[in-house]
Amino acid sequence: MASENRTAASPLTLLKRLQQAPYKFGFFEALRQIECAYPDKARIGVSSRPAEDPVRFGQEPSMAFAPSTLSSLELSKKGLPPRLSVLFFGLFGPNGPLPLHLTEYARNRLRNEDDATLAHFADIFHHRLLSMFYRVWADAEPTVGLDRPDDDRFSGMVAAQIGIGSPALRNRDAMPDFAKQYFAGRLSAQTKNAEGLLAILDDYFHMPATLDQFVGEWLAMPAHSQMRLGMSRLTGSLGETTTLGEY
Structure with missing residues (x-):
């Protein structure tokens, strides 16, 4: 004190x-x-x-x-x-x-x-x-x-709820760990929603924020992540090792 x-x-x-x-x-x-x-x-x-x-x-x-x-x-x-x-x-x-x-x-x-x-x-x-x-x-x-702070058990318990409980996972970016712990209630929730994200951004930056949901966009996949039929019997057999459409 x-x-x-x-x-x-x-x-x-x-x-x-x-x-x-x-x-x-x-x-x-x-x-x-x-x-x-x-x-x-x-x-x-x-x-x-x-x-x-x-x-x-x-x-x-x-x-x-x-x-x-x-x-x-x-x-x-x-x-x-x-x-x-x-x-x-x-x-x-x-x-x-x-x-x-x-x-x-x-x-x-x-x-x-x-x-x-x-x-x-x-x-x-x-x-x-x-x-x-x-x-x-x-x-x-x-x-x-x-x-x-070096012997703060409560902060360690809160940090464990959001995946930064171990010392190796702390202080890894520009956002202070105490700020992450402050939003632990939203970050640890199983359901992530737009309302929670907007509340975090508004409270942390003290600025109003908006979010556009469900905006479609093409995703470019690298070549090593793409499948090609016939390239290999291990990965290119339709219906066995490769699926097309809904499974």
Whole structure:
């Protein structure tokens, strides 16, 4: 996702904004921007190890109903990834599956005893669950796939419907592949009609077009495509290897 000047935000700038005002971001928006800020990292939710993710996710133990999806972003001074805490999803809280007294216990240990053991243990599961939750949403949003065109699954599926699914069949002419994918509904239809062709030409060139149908014209056939009776017994026997008129 680009910033206001249409360039990808740097990781440091994005993390600073999240740290200063996390409530201004939605969960999906924040993770999408994080994914764009770290193009060298694996997509969130597809990494094989948590160490491959640019940010660790967790839940803040709280009894309050979430006023926003994000709680805080903590920057580590020990070279560890930043920790992004959420409020709307997890084991703790009034909407969580754990008994409420465990939320109270975890919050009390965290605030009064400076002991985050229980909360961080639960975050082992929160990180993976939140990552997969985002991945399910992102896989269903075609625009998110375009953030990384080289790894865009949706465009590949649409391209396969019109015969340009494999890399060897892409970018072979002056018409951009995205334009072909835009007209995939008409190009992939079993019935090709004049109305569809005119709609493609009008939309692509932004100019009105007309089409004259069923205009007869002689077709010149090259010599190697013509048959001659008597030239060969293999191809020139009328009624056997050569037909004349309707079959």
